[in-house]
Amino acid sequence: MSNITDYTSLGKEVRKDIVEIVSRAGRGHIASAFSLVEILNVLYEDVLKINTKDPLDPTRDRYILSKGHGCLALYSVLARKGYFKKDHLYKFCSFDGILGGHPERDRVPGVEASTGSLGHGMSLGVGMALNSKIDKNPYRVFVTIGDGESNEGSTWEAALSASKHKLGNFVVLIDYNKYQSYDKVSEVLNLEPYADKWTSFGFDVHEADMDHPEILSQILTKKINYNDEKPHLIICHTIKGKGISFTENNLDWHHKSRLKPEETKALIDAIMNEGAPS
Amino acid sequence: MRKRCLETVYKIAKEDKSVIFIGSDLGKGTLDEFKEDFPDRFFMEGISEQHVVSMAAGLALEGKKVYVNTIATFITRRCFDQNVIDLGLAKSNVRLIGNGGGLVYAPLGPTHLAIEDISIMRSIPNMTVLVPSDADEMERAVKASQSYEGPIYFRVAKGGDPVISHPENGFEIGKGITYRPPGPVTIVSTGILTKRAAEVSDRLKAEGHEVGVVHLHTIKPLDTKLLKNIFDRSKAVLTIEENTTIGGLSSAVADLYTEWDGDPLILKRIALRDEFPEKYGSQNDILKHYDLDTESIYEKTKGLCAKVERKSL
Numbered sequence: 001m002s003n004i005t006d007y008t009s010l011g012k013e014v015r016k017d018i019v020e021i022v023s024r025a026g027r028g029h030i031a032s033a034f035s036l037v038e039i040l041n042v043l044y045e046d047v048l049k050i051n052t053k054d055p056l057d058p059t060r061d062r063y064i065l066s067k068g069h070g071c072l073a074l075y076s077v078l079a080r081k082g083y084f085k086k087d088h089l090y091k092f093c094s095f096d097g098i099l100g101g102h103p104e105r106d107r108v109p110g111v112e113a114s115t116g117s118l119g120h121g122m123s124l125g126v127g128m129a130l131n132s133k134i135d136k137n138p139y140r141v142f143v144t145i146g147d148g149e150s151n152e153g154s155t156w157e158a159a160l161s162a163s164k165h166k167l168g169n170f171v172v173l174i175d176y177n178k179y180q181s182y183d184k185v186s187e188v189l190n191l192e193p194y195a196d197k198w199t200s201f202g203f204d205v206h207e208a209d210m211d212h213p214e215i216l217s218q219i220l221t222k223k224i225n226y227n228d229e230k231p232h233l234i235i236c237h238t239i240k241g242k243g244i245s246f247t248e249n250n251l252d253w254h255h256k257s258r259l260k261p262e263e264t265k266a267l268i269d270a271i272m273n274e275g276a277p278s
Numbered sequence: 279m280r281k282r283c284l285e286t287v288y289k290i291a292k293e294d295k296s297v298i299f300i301g302s303d304l305g306k307g308t309l310d311e312f313k314e315d316f317p318d319r320f321f322m323e324g325i326s327e328q329h330v331v332s333m334a335a336g337l338a339l340e341g342k343k344v345y346v347n348t349i350a351t352f353i354t355r356r357c358f359d360q361n362v363i364d365l366g367l368a369k370s371n372v373r374l375i376g377n378g379g380g381l382v383y384a385p386l387g388p389t390h391l392a393i394e395d396i397s398i399m400r401s402i403p404n405m406t407v408l409v410p411s412d413a414d415e416m417e418r419a420v421k422a423s424q425s426y427e428g429p430i431y432f433r434v435a436k437g438g439d440p441v442i443s444h445p446e447n448g449f450e451i452g453k454g455i456t457y458r459p460p461g462p463v464t465i466v467s468t469g470i471l472t473k474r475a476a477e478v479s480d481r482l483k484a485e486g487h488e489v490g491v492v493h494l495h496t497i498k499p500l501d502t503k504l505l506k507n508i509f510d511r512s513k514a515v516l517t518i519e520e521n522t523t524i525g526g527l528s529s530a531v532a533d534l535y536t537e538w539d540g541d542p543l544i545l546k547r548i549a550l551r552d553e554f555p556e557k558y559g560s561q562n563d564i565l566k567h568y569d570l571d572t573e574s575i576y577e578k579t580k581g582l583c584a585k586v587e588r589k590s591l
Contacts, residue, residue: 127336157329
Protein backbone atom coordinates (compact mmCIF):
# COMPACT_ATOMS: atom_id res chain seq x y z
CA MET A 1 0.00 0.00 0.00
CA SER A 2 2.85 2.34 0.90
CA ASN A 3 4.30 2.26 -2.62
CA ILE A 4 1.18 3.87 -4.00
CA THR A 5 0.62 6.54 -1.37
CA ASP A 6 1.09 9.94 -2.97
CA TYR A 7 2.68 11.79 -0.07
CA THR A 8 3.27 14.88 -2.18
CA SER A 9 -0.39 15.44 -3.00
CA LEU A 10 -1.55 14.47 0.48
CA GLY A 11 1.03 16.79 2.00
CA LYS A 12 -0.17 19.68 -0.10
CA GLU A 13 -3.76 18.98 0.82
CA VAL A 14 -3.06 18.95 4.56
CA ARG A 15 -0.88 22.07 4.46
CA LYS A 16 -3.52 23.92 2.46
CA ASP A 17 -6.11 22.97 5.09
CA ILE A 18 -3.82 24.19 7.85
CA VAL A 19 -3.32 27.58 6.22
CA GLU A 20 -7.01 27.97 5.49
CA ILE A 21 -7.97 27.07 9.05
CA VAL A 22 -5.46 29.50 10.55
CA SER A 23 -6.45 32.19 8.10
CA ARG A 24 -10.10 31.94 9.18
CA ALA A 25 -9.56 31.35 12.90
CA GLY A 26 -6.73 33.83 13.34
CA ARG A 27 -4.90 31.33 15.50
CA GLY A 28 -3.03 28.04 15.43
CA HIS A 29 0.54 26.71 15.27
CA ILE A 30 1.36 26.54 11.57
CA ALA A 31 4.99 25.47 11.69
CA SER A 32 4.52 22.81 14.40
CA ALA A 33 1.69 21.31 12.35
CA PHE A 34 3.65 21.48 9.07
CA SER A 35 6.52 19.39 10.42
CA LEU A 36 4.09 16.63 11.43
CA VAL A 37 2.24 16.25 8.15
CA GLU A 38 4.23 13.40 6.63
CA ILE A 39 4.31 11.43 9.90
CA LEU A 40 0.51 11.57 10.03
CA ASN A 41 0.06 10.76 6.36
CA VAL A 42 2.26 7.69 6.67
CA LEU A 43 0.42 6.54 9.81
CA TYR A 44 -3.10 7.10 8.56
CA GLU A 45 -2.52 5.89 4.99
CA ASP A 46 -0.14 3.00 5.46
CA VAL A 47 -0.01 1.86 9.06
CA LEU A 48 -2.91 2.39 11.45
CA LYS A 49 -5.68 -0.15 11.57
CA ILE A 50 -8.69 2.06 12.15
CA ASN A 51 -12.42 1.99 11.66
CA THR A 52 -13.81 5.44 11.06
CA LYS A 53 -17.37 4.11 11.18
CA ASP A 54 -16.74 2.87 14.70
CA PRO A 55 -13.99 5.15 16.06
CA LEU A 56 -13.88 3.17 19.33
CA ASP A 57 -13.69 -0.27 17.70
CA PRO A 58 -11.85 -2.26 20.42
CA THR A 59 -9.46 -3.82 17.92
CA ARG A 60 -8.30 -0.50 16.45
CA ASP A 61 -4.75 0.77 16.75
CA ARG A 62 -4.49 3.71 19.16
CA TYR A 63 -2.81 6.93 18.08
CA ILE A 64 -1.95 9.75 20.47
CA LEU A 65 -0.66 13.11 19.32
CA SER A 66 1.21 13.97 22.48
CA LYS A 67 2.46 17.27 21.04
CA GLY A 68 -1.10 18.53 21.02
CA HIS A 69 -0.14 21.90 19.59
CA GLY A 70 0.37 20.18 16.24
CA CYS A 71 -3.35 19.42 16.16
CA LEU A 72 -4.12 21.31 12.94
CA ALA A 73 -2.39 18.62 10.90
CA LEU A 74 -4.23 15.91 12.82
CA TYR A 75 -7.61 17.56 12.34
CA SER A 76 -7.07 17.81 8.60
CA VAL A 77 -6.11 14.14 8.39
CA LEU A 78 -9.00 12.99 10.62
CA ALA A 79 -11.45 14.94 8.45
CA ARG A 80 -9.96 13.42 5.30
CA LYS A 81 -10.32 9.95 6.78
CA GLY A 82 -13.99 10.65 7.50
CA TYR A 83 -14.05 10.88 11.30
CA PHE A 84 -16.00 14.11 11.00
CA LYS A 85 -17.18 16.53 8.33
CA LYS A 86 -14.68 18.93 6.90
CA ASP A 87 -16.90 21.89 7.91
CA HIS A 88 -15.69 21.45 11.46
CA LEU A 89 -12.21 22.50 10.40
CA TYR A 90 -13.35 26.01 9.68
CA LYS A 91 -14.87 26.38 13.14
CA PHE A 92 -11.45 25.80 14.72
CA CYS A 93 -11.30 27.42 18.18
CA SER A 94 -14.75 28.97 17.73
CA PHE A 95 -17.25 29.07 20.58
CA ASP A 96 -19.46 26.32 19.17
CA GLY A 97 -16.77 24.31 17.39
CA ILE A 98 -15.53 20.85 18.39
CA LEU A 99 -11.93 21.48 17.41
CA GLY A 100 -9.91 23.43 19.93
CA GLY A 101 -6.33 24.63 20.02
CA HIS A 102 -5.38 21.25 21.46
CA PRO A 103 -7.12 17.96 20.72
CA GLU A 104 -9.70 16.60 23.16
CA ARG A 105 -10.92 13.09 23.63
CA ASP A 106 -14.70 12.69 23.78
CA ARG A 107 -15.14 15.82 21.67
CA VAL A 108 -13.25 14.94 18.54
CA PRO A 109 -13.93 11.53 16.97
CA GLY A 110 -10.63 9.75 16.44
CA VAL A 111 -8.79 11.56 19.23
CA GLU A 112 -7.70 9.07 21.90
CA ALA A 113 -6.38 11.47 24.54
CA SER A 114 -6.63 15.12 25.47
CA THR A 115 -3.17 16.52 25.01
CA GLY A 116 -1.62 19.94 25.12
CA SER A 117 0.15 19.69 28.43
CA LEU A 118 3.38 18.10 27.26
CA GLY A 119 4.82 14.88 28.61
CA HIS A 120 1.58 12.95 29.14
CA GLY A 121 1.08 11.08 25.87
CA MET A 122 3.77 8.44 26.27
CA SER A 123 2.54 7.40 29.72
CA LEU A 124 -1.07 7.28 28.54
CA GLY A 125 0.13 5.18 25.63
CA VAL A 126 2.04 2.82 27.94
CA GLY A 127 -1.21 2.29 29.89
CA MET A 128 -3.09 1.56 26.67
CA ALA A 129 -0.36 -0.78 25.40
CA LEU A 130 -0.34 -2.63 28.74
CA ASN A 131 -4.09 -3.00 28.47
CA SER A 132 -3.65 -4.72 25.12
CA LYS A 133 -1.45 -7.31 26.83
CA ILE A 134 -3.80 -7.77 29.80
CA ASP A 135 -6.81 -8.25 27.52
CA LYS A 136 -4.84 -10.22 24.91
CA ASN A 137 -6.27 -7.84 22.34
CA PRO A 138 -3.43 -7.32 19.90
CA TYR A 139 -3.83 -3.67 18.98
CA ARG A 140 -0.84 -1.35 18.74
CA VAL A 141 -0.24 2.06 20.25
CA PHE A 142 1.52 4.89 18.39
CA VAL A 143 2.46 8.15 20.08
CA THR A 144 4.00 11.22 18.49
CA ILE A 145 6.01 13.45 20.78
CA GLY A 146 7.85 16.64 19.98
CA ASP A 147 11.59 17.04 20.42
CA GLY A 148 11.06 19.96 22.81
CA GLU A 149 8.50 17.84 24.61
CA SER A 150 11.19 15.37 25.59
CA ASN A 151 12.58 18.07 27.91
CA GLU A 152 9.83 16.87 30.26
CA GLY A 153 11.09 14.34 32.82
CA SER A 154 7.90 12.33 32.56
CA THR A 155 8.99 11.34 29.02
CA TRP A 156 11.87 9.41 30.51
CA GLU A 157 9.77 7.90 33.30
CA ALA A 158 7.50 6.55 30.58
CA ALA A 159 10.49 5.31 28.60
CA LEU A 160 11.76 3.29 31.58
CA SER A 161 8.32 1.80 32.05
CA ALA A 162 7.72 0.91 28.37
CA SER A 163 11.01 -0.90 28.37
CA LYS A 164 10.32 -2.67 31.68
CA HIS A 165 7.01 -3.98 30.36
CA LYS A 166 8.58 -5.14 27.07
CA LEU A 167 5.95 -3.30 25.06
CA GLY A 168 6.66 -4.34 21.50
CA ASN A 169 3.22 -3.03 20.57
CA PHE A 170 4.25 0.48 21.61
CA VAL A 171 5.79 2.87 19.10
CA VAL A 172 6.99 6.39 19.76
CA LEU A 173 7.53 8.72 16.81
CA ILE A 174 9.56 11.82 17.56
CA ASP A 175 8.91 14.85 15.41
CA TYR A 176 12.55 15.93 15.53
CA ASN A 177 12.30 19.28 13.78
CA LYS A 178 15.14 20.65 15.93
CA TYR A 179 13.36 23.83 16.94
CA GLN A 180 11.30 24.67 19.97
CA SER A 181 9.50 27.86 20.86
CA TYR A 182 12.43 30.00 21.94
CA ASP A 183 15.27 28.75 19.81
CA LYS A 184 16.98 25.70 18.37
CA VAL A 185 16.60 22.59 20.51
CA SER A 186 20.39 22.35 20.63
CA GLU A 187 20.51 25.79 22.26
CA VAL A 188 17.57 25.52 24.69
CA LEU A 189 18.28 22.05 26.02
CA ASN A 190 20.47 19.84 23.91
CA LEU A 191 19.09 16.32 23.35
CA GLU A 192 22.04 14.73 21.57
CA PRO A 193 23.14 12.02 21.46
CA TYR A 194 19.42 11.47 21.11
CA ALA A 195 19.29 8.01 19.53
CA ASP A 196 21.83 6.71 22.04
CA LYS A 197 19.68 7.91 24.91
CA TRP A 198 16.68 5.97 23.68
CA THR A 199 18.76 2.90 22.91
CA SER A 200 20.15 2.95 26.41
CA PHE A 201 16.60 3.19 27.76
CA GLY A 202 15.87 -0.11 26.03
CA PHE A 203 14.13 0.97 22.84
CA ASP A 204 14.49 -0.48 19.36
CA VAL A 205 15.55 2.77 17.69
CA HIS A 206 15.18 3.75 14.03
CA GLU A 207 15.74 7.01 12.21
CA ALA A 208 13.74 8.28 9.26
CA ASP A 209 14.40 11.17 6.90
CA MET A 210 10.93 12.61 6.46
CA ASP A 211 11.82 14.12 3.10
CA HIS A 212 11.24 10.53 2.02
CA PRO A 213 8.11 9.40 3.89
CA GLU A 214 8.29 5.96 2.30
CA ILE A 215 11.25 5.24 4.60
CA LEU A 216 9.06 5.68 7.68
CA SER A 217 6.36 3.65 6.02
CA GLN A 218 8.82 0.80 5.39
CA ILE A 219 10.03 0.88 8.98
CA LEU A 220 6.51 0.75 10.40
CA THR A 221 5.11 -1.82 7.99
CA LYS A 222 8.10 -4.07 7.38
CA LYS A 223 10.99 -3.56 9.77
CA ILE A 224 9.30 -3.39 13.14
CA ASN A 225 8.25 -6.57 14.89
CA TYR A 226 5.30 -5.65 17.05
CA ASN A 227 5.60 -8.93 18.95
CA ASP A 228 9.10 -7.94 19.95
CA GLU A 229 10.12 -7.54 23.57
CA LYS A 230 11.33 -3.99 23.04
CA PRO A 231 9.27 -0.86 22.56
CA HIS A 232 10.08 0.95 19.32
CA LEU A 233 11.11 4.50 18.65
CA ILE A 234 11.56 6.32 15.41
CA ILE A 235 13.41 9.59 15.30
CA CYS A 236 11.66 11.33 12.44
CA HIS A 237 13.95 13.97 11.00
CA THR A 238 11.51 16.67 10.05
CA ILE A 239 11.75 20.34 9.20
CA LYS A 240 9.85 22.91 11.19
CA GLY A 241 7.55 24.78 8.84
CA LYS A 242 8.15 22.08 6.22
CA GLY A 243 6.56 22.62 2.84
CA ILE A 244 7.27 26.23 2.02
CA SER A 245 10.77 27.61 1.69
CA PHE A 246 10.06 30.79 3.65
CA THR A 247 8.43 29.05 6.65
CA GLU A 248 11.04 26.31 6.96
CA ASN A 249 13.24 26.64 10.03
CA ASN A 250 11.92 30.14 10.60
CA LEU A 251 10.97 30.72 14.22
CA ASP A 252 8.79 33.71 13.29
CA TRP A 253 6.31 31.06 12.14
CA HIS A 254 6.13 29.06 15.40
CA HIS A 255 3.37 31.23 16.79
CA LYS A 256 2.37 33.24 13.76
CA SER A 257 -1.35 33.01 13.40
CA ARG A 258 -2.72 36.30 12.11
CA LEU A 259 -2.62 36.03 8.36
CA LYS A 260 -3.47 38.85 6.03
CA PRO A 261 -5.43 37.74 2.93
CA GLU A 262 -2.40 38.26 0.73
CA GLU A 263 -0.25 36.17 3.11
CA THR A 264 -2.79 33.36 3.02
CA LYS A 265 -2.77 33.45 -0.75
CA ALA A 266 1.02 33.53 -0.89
CA LEU A 267 1.23 30.56 1.47
CA ILE A 268 -1.27 28.49 -0.45
CA ASP A 269 0.36 29.34 -3.77
CA ALA A 270 3.72 28.34 -2.35
CA ILE A 271 2.35 25.07 -0.98
CA MET A 272 0.80 24.15 -4.31
CA ASN A 273 3.88 25.15 -6.30
CA GLU A 274 6.67 23.98 -4.02
CA GLY A 275 4.98 21.07 -2.33
CA ALA A 276 6.40 18.67 0.15
CA PRO A 277 8.03 16.31 0.56
CA SER A 278 10.82 17.04 -1.89
CA MET B 279 -6.77 2.11 57.49
CA ARG B 280 -4.30 1.73 54.63
CA LYS B 281 -4.07 -2.01 55.17
CA ARG B 282 -7.85 -2.38 55.12
CA CYS B 283 -8.07 -0.15 52.10
CA LEU B 284 -5.62 -2.26 50.08
CA GLU B 285 -7.13 -5.52 51.31
CA THR B 286 -10.48 -4.30 50.04
CA VAL B 287 -8.98 -3.43 46.67
CA TYR B 288 -7.74 -7.03 46.54
CA LYS B 289 -11.20 -8.28 47.52
CA ILE B 290 -12.93 -6.41 44.73
CA ALA B 291 -10.19 -7.43 42.29
CA LYS B 292 -11.12 -11.06 42.93
CA GLU B 293 -14.61 -10.54 41.59
CA ASP B 294 -13.93 -7.80 39.06
CA LYS B 295 -11.36 -8.45 36.35
CA SER B 296 -11.21 -4.78 35.44
CA VAL B 297 -9.62 -3.84 38.79
CA ILE B 298 -5.92 -2.99 38.52
CA PHE B 299 -3.49 -2.01 41.27
CA ILE B 300 -0.47 0.24 40.77
CA GLY B 301 1.95 1.21 43.50
CA SER B 302 5.00 3.42 43.20
CA ASP B 303 7.63 1.91 45.49
CA LEU B 304 5.64 0.62 48.45
CA GLY B 305 6.86 -1.46 51.36
CA LYS B 306 8.12 -4.99 50.74
CA GLY B 307 5.25 -7.45 50.81
CA THR B 308 2.50 -4.93 50.01
CA LEU B 309 -0.45 -6.82 48.51
CA ASP B 310 1.64 -9.95 47.88
CA GLU B 311 -1.56 -11.97 47.57
CA PHE B 312 -2.83 -9.68 44.82
CA LYS B 313 0.46 -9.97 42.98
CA GLU B 314 0.46 -13.75 43.28
CA ASP B 315 -3.18 -14.25 42.24
CA PHE B 316 -3.35 -11.61 39.50
CA PRO B 317 0.19 -10.89 38.33
CA ASP B 318 -1.05 -9.22 35.14
CA ARG B 319 -3.10 -6.70 37.13
CA PHE B 320 -0.54 -5.76 39.77
CA PHE B 321 2.14 -3.20 39.04
CA MET B 322 4.91 -1.67 41.13
CA GLU B 323 6.07 1.11 38.87
CA GLY B 324 8.81 2.95 40.72
CA ILE B 325 9.08 6.45 42.13
CA SER B 326 7.57 8.17 39.13
CA GLU B 327 4.22 9.66 40.11
CA GLN B 328 3.72 11.64 36.91
CA HIS B 329 4.12 8.56 34.77
CA VAL B 330 2.13 6.34 37.14
CA VAL B 331 -0.92 8.59 37.09
CA SER B 332 -0.96 8.96 33.30
CA MET B 333 -0.33 5.27 32.80
CA ALA B 334 -3.24 4.54 35.15
CA ALA B 335 -5.37 6.90 33.08
CA GLY B 336 -4.32 5.10 29.88
CA LEU B 337 -5.54 1.83 31.40
CA ALA B 338 -8.72 3.47 32.67
CA LEU B 339 -9.52 4.93 29.25
CA GLU B 340 -9.46 1.32 28.03
CA GLY B 341 -12.09 0.32 30.58
CA LYS B 342 -10.07 -0.59 33.65
CA LYS B 343 -10.68 0.58 37.23
CA VAL B 344 -7.25 1.54 38.40
CA TYR B 345 -6.29 1.92 42.08
CA VAL B 346 -3.03 3.81 42.55
CA ASN B 347 -1.30 3.99 45.89
CA THR B 348 1.53 6.02 47.32
CA ILE B 349 2.12 8.75 49.90
CA ALA B 350 -0.58 11.45 49.86
CA THR B 351 1.73 14.42 49.29
CA PHE B 352 3.33 12.82 46.26
CA ILE B 353 0.17 11.42 44.68
CA THR B 354 -1.53 14.81 44.87
CA ARG B 355 1.21 17.41 44.37
CA ARG B 356 4.00 15.77 42.41
CA CYS B 357 1.66 14.86 39.57
CA PHE B 358 -0.96 17.55 39.92
CA ASP B 359 -1.03 18.36 36.21
CA GLN B 360 -1.59 14.68 35.44
CA ASN B 361 -4.36 14.60 38.05
CA VAL B 362 -6.06 17.56 36.38
CA ILE B 363 -5.70 16.51 32.73
CA ASP B 364 -5.62 12.72 32.72
CA LEU B 365 -8.06 12.18 35.60
CA GLY B 366 -10.26 15.29 35.88
CA LEU B 367 -10.58 16.29 32.25
CA ALA B 368 -10.56 12.69 31.01
CA LYS B 369 -13.07 11.61 33.72
CA SER B 370 -11.02 8.43 33.94
CA ASN B 371 -11.81 5.75 36.50
CA VAL B 372 -8.58 6.13 38.42
CA ARG B 373 -8.66 5.96 42.21
CA LEU B 374 -5.77 7.65 44.00
CA ILE B 375 -5.10 6.28 47.46
CA GLY B 376 -3.01 8.76 49.42
CA ASN B 377 -1.27 7.35 52.49
CA GLY B 378 -0.74 9.64 55.43
CA GLY B 379 -3.37 12.28 54.77
CA GLY B 380 -3.17 15.34 57.04
CA LEU B 381 -0.59 15.18 59.80
CA VAL B 382 -0.02 11.43 59.93
CA TYR B 383 3.63 11.78 58.98
CA ALA B 384 4.26 14.42 61.65
CA PRO B 385 7.63 12.96 62.66
CA LEU B 386 8.84 13.13 59.05
CA GLY B 387 8.39 16.86 58.77
CA PRO B 388 6.76 19.27 56.31
CA THR B 389 7.80 17.47 53.10
CA HIS B 390 5.49 14.61 54.08
CA LEU B 391 2.56 16.54 55.57
CA ALA B 392 -0.56 16.50 53.41
CA ILE B 393 -2.12 19.59 54.91
CA GLU B 394 -3.69 20.84 51.67
CA ASP B 395 -4.47 17.63 49.80
CA ILE B 396 -8.20 18.10 50.31
CA SER B 397 -7.99 21.69 49.03
CA ILE B 398 -6.08 20.98 45.86
CA MET B 399 -7.86 17.78 44.93
CA ARG B 400 -11.28 19.34 45.38
CA SER B 401 -10.24 22.16 43.07
CA ILE B 402 -10.12 19.72 40.13
CA PRO B 403 -13.37 19.51 38.13
CA ASN B 404 -14.92 16.00 38.09
CA MET B 405 -12.72 14.85 41.00
CA THR B 406 -14.37 13.10 43.95
CA VAL B 407 -12.68 13.50 47.32
CA LEU B 408 -13.25 10.90 50.05
CA VAL B 409 -12.03 11.19 53.63
CA PRO B 410 -13.25 8.17 55.63
CA SER B 411 -13.32 8.27 59.43
CA ASP B 412 -11.94 4.82 60.18
CA ALA B 413 -10.89 1.51 58.64
CA ASP B 414 -14.44 0.11 58.56
CA GLU B 415 -15.68 3.11 56.65
CA MET B 416 -12.67 2.93 54.33
CA GLU B 417 -13.66 -0.60 53.44
CA ARG B 418 -17.17 0.56 52.57
CA ALA B 419 -15.76 3.49 50.61
CA VAL B 420 -13.53 1.27 48.46
CA LYS B 421 -16.44 -1.07 47.79
CA ALA B 422 -18.61 1.88 46.79
CA SER B 423 -15.91 3.10 44.41
CA GLN B 424 -16.10 -0.09 42.37
CA SER B 425 -19.26 0.96 40.57
CA TYR B 426 -18.62 4.71 40.63
CA GLU B 427 -17.82 6.68 37.49
CA GLY B 428 -14.99 9.20 37.44
CA PRO B 429 -11.75 9.79 39.32
CA ILE B 430 -11.53 9.57 43.11
CA TYR B 431 -9.00 10.68 45.69
CA PHE B 432 -9.00 8.69 48.94
CA ARG B 433 -7.33 10.35 51.90
CA VAL B 434 -5.99 7.59 54.12
CA ALA B 435 -5.48 8.13 57.86
CA LYS B 436 -2.87 6.50 60.04
CA GLY B 437 -4.45 3.22 61.01
CA GLY B 438 -5.67 2.00 64.36
CA ASP B 439 -7.90 5.06 64.55
CA PRO B 440 -10.92 4.55 66.82
CA VAL B 441 -13.94 3.32 64.92
CA ILE B 442 -17.12 5.38 64.87
CA SER B 443 -18.82 4.15 61.70
CA HIS B 444 -21.39 1.37 61.75
CA PRO B 445 -22.43 -1.00 58.95
CA GLU B 446 -25.98 0.37 59.17
CA ASN B 447 -24.66 3.81 58.18
CA GLY B 448 -23.90 2.36 54.79
CA PHE B 449 -21.75 4.36 52.44
CA GLU B 450 -22.99 6.36 49.54
CA ILE B 451 -20.49 8.63 47.82
CA GLY B 452 -21.72 12.21 48.17
CA LYS B 453 -24.02 11.53 51.13
CA GLY B 454 -23.03 12.66 54.61
CA ILE B 455 -23.79 10.70 57.76
CA THR B 456 -25.62 12.23 60.72
CA TYR B 457 -24.22 10.84 63.95
CA ARG B 458 -26.03 13.28 66.25
CA PRO B 459 -29.07 15.14 64.85
CA PRO B 460 -28.56 18.85 64.13
CA GLY B 461 -29.00 20.96 67.25
CA PRO B 462 -28.69 24.70 67.92
CA VAL B 463 -25.00 24.00 67.32
CA THR B 464 -23.85 21.42 64.80
CA ILE B 465 -20.34 20.19 64.18
CA VAL B 466 -19.53 19.31 60.58
CA SER B 467 -16.51 17.09 60.44
CA THR B 468 -14.53 14.75 58.22
CA GLY B 469 -11.95 12.00 58.62
CA ILE B 470 -10.77 10.86 62.03
CA LEU B 471 -12.00 14.06 63.73
CA THR B 472 -15.61 12.89 63.50
CA LYS B 473 -14.99 10.52 66.41
CA ARG B 474 -13.82 13.48 68.50
CA ALA B 475 -16.84 15.52 67.46
CA ALA B 476 -19.16 12.74 68.65
CA GLU B 477 -17.36 12.58 72.00
CA VAL B 478 -17.72 16.34 72.38
CA SER B 479 -21.43 16.14 71.55
CA ASP B 480 -21.99 13.39 74.12
CA ARG B 481 -20.15 15.32 76.81
CA LEU B 482 -22.12 18.49 76.11
CA LYS B 483 -25.40 16.56 76.03
CA ALA B 484 -24.67 15.38 79.55
CA GLU B 485 -24.27 19.05 80.41
CA GLY B 486 -27.62 19.92 78.81
CA HIS B 487 -26.57 21.12 75.35
CA GLU B 488 -27.75 19.63 72.07
CA VAL B 489 -24.91 19.48 69.56
CA GLY B 490 -25.36 17.86 66.19
CA VAL B 491 -22.59 15.90 64.52
CA VAL B 492 -22.52 15.41 60.79
CA HIS B 493 -19.76 13.48 59.10
CA LEU B 494 -18.89 14.33 55.52
CA HIS B 495 -16.78 11.44 54.28
CA THR B 496 -17.26 12.96 50.85
CA ILE B 497 -15.88 16.48 50.58
CA LYS B 498 -16.69 16.55 46.88
CA PRO B 499 -19.34 16.29 45.61
CA LEU B 500 -20.59 18.13 48.68
CA ASP B 501 -23.81 16.94 50.30
CA THR B 502 -25.51 20.29 49.86
CA LYS B 503 -28.95 18.94 50.76
CA LEU B 504 -27.78 17.78 54.16
CA LEU B 505 -25.81 20.97 54.77
CA LYS B 506 -28.77 23.18 53.87
CA ASN B 507 -30.85 21.16 56.28
CA ILE B 508 -28.27 21.96 58.98
CA PHE B 509 -28.24 25.66 58.00
CA ASP B 510 -32.00 25.58 58.40
CA ARG B 511 -32.03 23.91 61.79
CA SER B 512 -28.89 25.16 63.52
CA LYS B 513 -27.89 28.61 64.72
CA ALA B 514 -24.20 27.90 64.62
CA VAL B 515 -22.10 25.51 62.55
CA LEU B 516 -18.60 24.55 63.55
CA THR B 517 -16.45 22.81 60.94
CA ILE B 518 -13.41 20.91 62.06
CA GLU B 519 -10.78 19.52 59.72
CA GLU B 520 -7.21 18.29 59.46
CA ASN B 521 -6.49 20.55 56.47
CA THR B 522 -5.44 24.15 56.15
CA THR B 523 -7.95 26.99 56.30
CA ILE B 524 -7.57 27.47 52.55
CA GLY B 525 -9.88 25.42 50.41
CA GLY B 526 -10.82 22.52 52.65
CA LEU B 527 -14.04 21.46 54.35
CA SER B 528 -14.66 24.80 56.03
CA SER B 529 -14.19 26.59 52.72
CA ALA B 530 -16.63 24.22 51.05
CA VAL B 531 -19.24 24.85 53.75
CA ALA B 532 -18.67 28.60 53.62
CA ASP B 533 -18.95 28.53 49.82
CA LEU B 534 -22.34 26.91 50.13
CA TYR B 535 -23.37 29.43 52.77
CA THR B 536 -22.84 32.27 50.28
CA GLU B 537 -25.73 30.74 48.33
CA TRP B 538 -27.91 30.36 51.43
CA ASP B 539 -31.14 32.38 51.41
CA GLY B 540 -32.43 31.37 54.85
CA ASP B 541 -31.81 32.95 58.24
CA PRO B 542 -28.22 33.94 58.90
CA LEU B 543 -26.20 31.75 61.20
CA ILE B 544 -22.79 31.67 62.82
CA LEU B 545 -20.06 29.79 60.93
CA LYS B 546 -16.91 28.91 62.84
CA ARG B 547 -14.06 26.59 62.10
CA ILE B 548 -11.08 24.87 63.56
CA ALA B 549 -8.51 23.96 60.93
CA LEU B 550 -4.78 23.88 60.38
CA ARG B 551 -3.29 27.30 59.82
CA ASP B 552 -1.85 28.40 56.51
CA GLU B 553 1.71 27.57 57.52
CA PHE B 554 4.19 24.70 57.63
CA PRO B 555 4.00 23.30 61.15
CA GLU B 556 7.27 24.00 62.92
CA LYS B 557 6.91 21.01 65.18
CA TYR B 558 7.55 17.28 64.82
CA GLY B 559 6.16 14.90 67.42
CA SER B 560 3.07 12.87 66.65
CA GLN B 561 -0.07 13.54 64.61
CA ASN B 562 -1.92 14.09 67.88
CA ASP B 563 0.70 16.53 69.14
CA ILE B 564 0.27 18.74 66.09
CA LEU B 565 -3.53 18.37 66.07
CA LYS B 566 -3.45 19.65 69.65
CA HIS B 567 -1.13 22.47 68.63
CA TYR B 568 -3.90 23.61 66.24
CA ASP B 569 -6.74 23.10 68.78
CA LEU B 570 -7.99 19.96 67.09
CA ASP B 571 -7.72 17.78 70.21
CA THR B 572 -10.99 16.70 71.81
CA GLU B 573 -10.59 19.12 74.73
CA SER B 574 -10.10 22.16 72.51
CA ILE B 575 -12.99 21.17 70.24
CA TYR B 576 -15.10 20.78 73.39
CA GLU B 577 -14.16 24.26 74.64
CA LYS B 578 -14.87 25.88 71.30
CA THR B 579 -18.20 24.08 70.92
CA LYS B 580 -19.23 24.88 74.48
CA GLY B 581 -18.50 28.55 73.82
CA LEU B 582 -20.69 28.43 70.73
CA CYS B 583 -23.50 26.74 72.68
CA ALA B 584 -23.38 29.52 75.28
CA LYS B 585 -23.42 32.19 72.59
CA VAL B 586 -26.37 30.67 70.77
CA GLU B 587 -28.30 30.09 73.99
CA ARG B 588 -27.70 33.69 75.16
CA LYS B 589 -29.02 34.98 71.83
CA SER B 590 -32.18 32.94 72.00
CA LEU B 591 -33.05 34.14 75.54
